[in-house]
Amino acid sequence: MNKPEILIIDDEQQIRKLLEITLEGNGYTPRSASSAKEGMIMAANHPPDLILLDLGLPDENGQSVLRKLRKWYVNPIIILSVQKKEEEIITALDNGANDYLSKPFRIGELLARIRSVLRQSVSEEGEAALKFRDLEIDLTSRSVRKNGQLIKLTGTEYSLLALLARSNGKVLTHHYLLRTIWGPGYIDQSQYLRVYIAQIRKKIEDDPNRPEILLTESGVGYRFVSEN
Amino acid sequence: MNRFFLKPVSIRKQFLYSISIVILVSVICFALSEWMGYRVAAFILLLTVSMLAIIFDIFPVLVSAGLSALIWDVFFIPPRFALHVDNTEDAFLLIMYFIIAMINAVLTYKIREAENITRLKEERSNSVKLYNTLLNSLSHELRTPIAAIIGATDNLQSMPDLAKEKKDELIEEISNASLRLNQQVENLLNISRLESGHIQPKQDWCDIVELVYEVVKRVEENNPKRKINISISQNFPLCSTDKGMLDQIIYNLLNNAAIHTEQHCKIGISASCHADLLQIVIEDNGKGFVSVDSKDIFDKFSRTKDPKTSGSGLGLSIVKGFTEALGGSVELNRSFKEGSQFIIAIPVKTTYQNSLLSE
Incomplete structure (x- = not known):
């Protein structure tokens, strides 16, 4: 397989350079654009395997760039946002971004996100079993095993865990999880999500207080992580 | 006018x-x-x-x-x-x-x-x-x-x-x-x-246990040589409050303790919730606030007079500002003799987890 091509759209030269060096050193082919206009032209001329899109571009609002790209571009988009702008991140995820990173981010985080969204875009639908570390989720028999031991989960707990695990590595927003598992009437009932996540952690995490599989993305949602 | x-x-x-x-x-x-x-x-x-x-x-x-x-x-x-x-x-x-x-x-x-x-x-x-x-x-x-x-x-x-x-x-x-x-x-x-x-708290149901562990993890990552002792009941109710603000309150107090006390000193955090009042106590057995008036420590840019310590003097005024924005109060316990002890009290709505777990 060829090296995946990644298009960086960011107006800050320092960030572009850092990303280019990082991506090149990790087996990707980076290309970069410094404005929304340039980025969209480059993406249209030669669609990349992934786009890293900064939301704070000088020539156009990042959300509108995202919506325009999503009209025809099907590969993953990861957005880069300034620290702690949760509403902005949620809007971007609703507008079709696959994941996000908030600046300043750690390089390890960046690479993990890229790997995870690229894996999702090639992985096949309808897998029968998902295996992560010592955790095994069998989608046909709806059973979960940890270290080979069967874990007892209630119906809701199982649905929630399976939903997060199927999107392995990707953040799912509170609203999305509540709507999908409990229904549209529950999107503001975040207390259910908190309680069920805590319950699942008690069953699948080695130390439920220091979770390594079901991670909280503060103010945004939850993420199932199978790699370190 | x-x-x-x-x-x-x-x-x-x-x-x-x-x-x-x-x-x-x-x-x-x-x-x-x-x-x-x-x-x-x-x-x-x-x-x-x-x-x-x-x-x-x-x-x-x-x-x-x-x-x-x-x-x-x-x-x-x-x-x-x-x-x-x-x-x-x-x-x-x-x-x-x-x-x-x-x-x-x-x-x-x-x-x-x-x-x-x-x-x-x-x-x-x-x-x-x-x-x-x-x-x-x-x-x-x-x-x-x-x-x-x-x-x-x-x-x-x-x-x-x-x-x-x-x-x-x-x-x-x-x-x-x-x-x-x-x-x-x-x-x-x-x-x-x-x-x-223009500070408006965003109220949402918050798992305090999760939050405390998250913040402690961050403080420990940023101060690799320090361990923070956590004392919190696992059967803690969900509290409705602004998670981001509470996060900053706890982070600033713990980080202060980690920066301004000697490495061998102990830092601890405990939390309890009674009658819809969330109480968080953060304490250390360091030198405490010796040369500064307890009323002034929450003022902007107020710093202890010890020339060896550094800091912008913003941390505690953020703690006070956010706590008050959440309708609560924060105080430095003066009767606490060995080190310093901060007590935060915030009124919250609570719900017990068991009541939500019916299938």
Whole structure:
């Protein structure tokens, strides 16, 4: 397989350079654009395997760039946002971004996100079993095993865990999880999500207080992580 | 606008009020005019206009001054119910009345203007003082890590043959300095949010146990040699509060403790929730706050007088600002002898997890 091509759209030269060096050193082919206009032209001329899109571009609002790209571009988009702008991140995820990173981010985080969204875009639908570390989720028999031991989960707990695990590595927003598992009437009932996540952690995490599989993305949602 | 009303009154309402008052006073004077004479009525009307000048803006006052002069002329000076005045004395009085009413209005207005300007000047000089303190403390707090980064990168560039351990040390320095810079910027953003006064807590159900462990993890990552002792019941109710703000409150207090105490000192956090009051206690057995008044420690830029410690003096004022924005209180326990103990109390709505787990 060829090296995946990644298009960086960011107006800050320092960030572009850092990303280019990082991506090149990790087996990707980076290309970069410094404005929304340039980025969209480059993406249209030669669609990349992934786009890293900064939301704070000088020539156009990042959300509108995202919506325009999503009209025809099907590969993953990861957005880069300034620290702690949760509403902005949620809007971007609703507008079709696959994941996000908030600046300043750690390089390890960046690479993990890229790997995870690229894996999702090639992985096949309808897998029968998902295996992560010592955790095994069998989608046909709806059973979960940890270290080979069967874990007892209630119906809701199982649905929630399976939903997060199927999107392995990707953040799912509170609203999305509540709507999908409990229904549209529950999107503001975040207390259910908190309680069920805590319950699942008690069953699948080695130390439920220091979770390594079901991670909280503060103010945004939850993420199932199978790699370190 | 003026300071007699809590809310500014629209100019139309000011006209309405001042004219109504003039008319009301005139009617009363008219009823009593047989008994007190029309010249006394002039003084009472003049007094009314002066009072209005204290309360309202200049235009409504000028209009009421003119109106009262007209009323006095038509309804009080003989012959009544006519514009014209019979004798010269009354004509003089009328003219004098009009001039005094106008001067009154203008002078009172000017005095108020002058007062406003003095107040603004005072506010401005206070904010200049604050600004200078901010600059002093920030230039130190921001420049120190920047100096560390520049110095370390210079060394790495100019000494390519440096031993590996030395290189690692320098890289570690850069990493620590950037984390410190990041936290300073975070604090600055928080303080400017607080200063702007537009701080609205976003209430949402929050798992306090999860939050405490998350923050502790971050503090431990940023201060790798410190361990923080957590004491919290696993059966903790969900609390409705602003998670981001509570996060910053706890982070600042724990991080302070980690930075300002000796490495062997113990740092602990505990949380409890009774009768919808969330209480979080953060304590250490360090030296405590020796040389500073307990009331002042939450003030902006207040720092202990110990020259060995550093800090922008923003952390604790953010803690106080956020706690109060959440409707709660924070205090330094003075009776706590060994080290320092902060007690945060925030009223919250709670719900017990078991009640939600029915399938």
